Amino acid sequence: MRQEDPVATHAAHAAPDADTRAMRRAIELAARGLGSTSPNPVVGCVITDASGTIVGEGWHQRAGGPHAEIHALRAAGPAARGGTAYVTLEPCNHTGRTGPCAQALAAAGIARVVHAVSDPNPQASGGAVTLRAAGIDTEGGLLADEAETGNAAWLTSVRLGRPHVTWKYAATLDGRSAAADGSSRWITSAASRADVHRLRAESDAVLVGGGTLRADDPHLAVRGHEGATQPLRIALDTRATIPAGARILDDAAPTLLVVGEDADTRHLTGVELLRLPLHDGRIAVQDLLTHLNLSGVRSVLLEGGPTLAGAFLEAGAVDRVIGYLAPALLGAGPAALADAGITNISGAVRLDITEAVRIGPDLRITAVPVPVTPATKEHGVFTGIVEELGEVTAVEQLEEASRFRLRGPLVTEDAKHGDSIAVNGVCLTVVETADGEFTADVMQETLNRSSLGALSAGSRVNLERPMALGGRLGGHLVQGHVDGTGEIISRTPSEHWEIVKVALPQNLSRYVVEKGSITVDGVSLTVVEAAADWFTISLIPTTLALTTLGIKQSGDPVNLEVDVLAKYVERLLAAGVDPLHATGDAR
Template sequence: MTTPAQQAQYEKLMLHALSLASHGPITGGNPQVGCVLTDDAGTIVAEGWHHGTGTPHAEVDALSKLGGNAAGLTAVVTLEPCNHQGHTGPCSEALIAAGVTRVVYAVSDPGKTSGGGSQRLRDAGVEVIGGVVAAEAEEFLHSWLTAARLQRPHVTVKWASSLDGRAAAADGTSQWITGTAARQHVHEQRARADAIVVGTGTVLADDPSLTARGDAGELLKWQPQPVVLGRREIPAGARLREHPHALQQFDGSDLNATLTELFEAGIRRIFIEGGPTIASAFIAAGLADELLIYLAPKLLGGPKVALGELGVATIADAKELSITELRPLGNDVLIVARPATETMVARSATATATATATGE
């Protein structure tokens, strides 16, 4: 039974492990994971994090600092140690071989092949405590966990609009509704995605480059894969043809099939910037996991609304959202929201993990 003092110690160590995890890349298909190895007094003797696909996982990275010998130590890791052979070996076996006597983790690994590490550890006589700082870890790993649980990429839908919900003026002009701070934030979000998705209408009307750029217009280190939905041909001279990654195009008739194909290609996070038609299609299909809405203090009126038909015939059918963040960006405001049902499911999962960890 974990004492209150031990629980407080594990929570403090787990928060540190989460800070370590943030050093790893959010893109590339793998979760950001951090690990600390401690003695019985709670003193950290080694720490590590996952540096990206093909590199040692966080547990192995931490163990390497000790030459692989961690006899009698406790491992505090943000995600349940994996239990499968991928680019690297199973972390559960590495911890057992190193002599770790206790493993504390925050969130269970939902992977069909990678999950189950906690049971493997218990079978080997290692004490396992799960669900420590689960809520914080769930939020930290939100996009990756969503993709792993649903077996499709996490979908973020973005749009910029006036306060009255218009994405453009009556004549179709839309540059620029928002200011420079909001626009730069969009580029930062692009750099956190594995792919950026637009429709052919946006490509033909705006000729976007779909790159992630810095304040001075320079290309950022990570660039999302450009994806276009629609049957119309993309002109040979389109700026998308100059993107660092080759353009992928789907006809857009089956969004679920498209997401499955992208997931199988290693895409875990996609950023939808495709205008009202594409945004509305993903929301109407229940495929939008997060909304980023950039509101400018302007009124435009007219027909150019930010969203189109969502299949809502009456107020009772409204798609309920939970606002997770409100952030000023210069003179604009960013609203981050998620489907209310998803928020409730996440809270339920966290409560279950906590109850399991505490033996309730």
């Protein structure tokens, strides 16, 4: 048992500052698992007894091993009964390689559970509901932002279906990553280079491109950190020009070489290869990240040169930037970042600097991209691309409406009163926001026309903000105005996807056609088959993992919104207007 930061004595409900200190300690413990728990999250747990004294601590140490709550309960022993558990992530509610932590906490006699972040994984979520059903006082959201930062890799994987990407670079104060002759050893100090090995030890994978392979012959393994799990070394080499004797191909750490589908790799005997299709001679960033995520990689340290960094930035796949700036000037030579598809200052990727510290003579700056402000409800549309799997935390019955409180740290990070957020495909107006949650009032008519009336505290929901003006349309145009509700008829799994059959209200059947678009619980999908009273959709693993459609069962209701263009065409035809040559107002 560790007690470096004891929590002050408290009665049944600790004072707010005591809760905060205990949770912050849990966050510190969680960080000890960085680099060793993937594909699982990092989690920390602190248990205090009934008087408020810390009696147990734990953290998730490795994938497949006991979870943080189990370590803390073992350390606490009988003293846990009647106490409080502070956990950085909502206790799990499923049996995987380990048992459900929610049940373990209840069995130990814990009286109160405080978690920082709700579990967005539909396969493991629901722990808070189980705890409340067992009569345990359960609260969420304490220090959620801090806990999310520490668990950014896993949360990015669950919410976005790809690994979290950190771009690391070293440059002079005038932004040069090498001299005019190409020399770059060494721009930064030994202290900065040692710090990079720490970043590698905390990452699942380290990635470079062909230019860095040819120029530097990098090794990329972790040095100076005893017991560290070596990251997967990934090299993008579309034509497989890497020599068989390259340093990255030794046995110091595992290596994955990513090449084009037709690359000649006969000289690379025994090397693990990933063949991906080329687009304009390049491997698509999203193709690569999707494959890595499916293989269990949750965090990637991008150490490639300016061209690779530009490609990732253009793809919107840089989640954190760490720059090591040396007190030196070169005046000429390659810049740290090459073309990222930005042609005007208005398109600049703005960053929020979260840390600036001295590393030897150098300056290490850490920053994260500032989210693009979404469009407001007056001119916003949705796309049916779910941004976040949220949770209903409370439902209050009003006189002519229901007030919903929902947790969604991503969609609320820049939301304000009057903004719109789609909840299971229903456009709702934000009343207030606080601590990663937002409140919306739902009128009785909307409850009657949608499946929102069936939601209760603990229900998982699909969340999406309106598309920003000028943003890229990922799905299809979605208004957030539900046309009716359907019902899951059946689910048929296959090797690569799952076919779901949905009952279709008769008044909507004329708008649903094979290969057409439909929105189901806020998810933009393509119709596979369509009949008079049903249709089928195909769900890929990413959709199953990142939306509520992965947990819907036969008989469950779903909100449906048909393609609005079909309704406009129908109206034009009813007015006797040829839609292909309409020029006037068909009202």
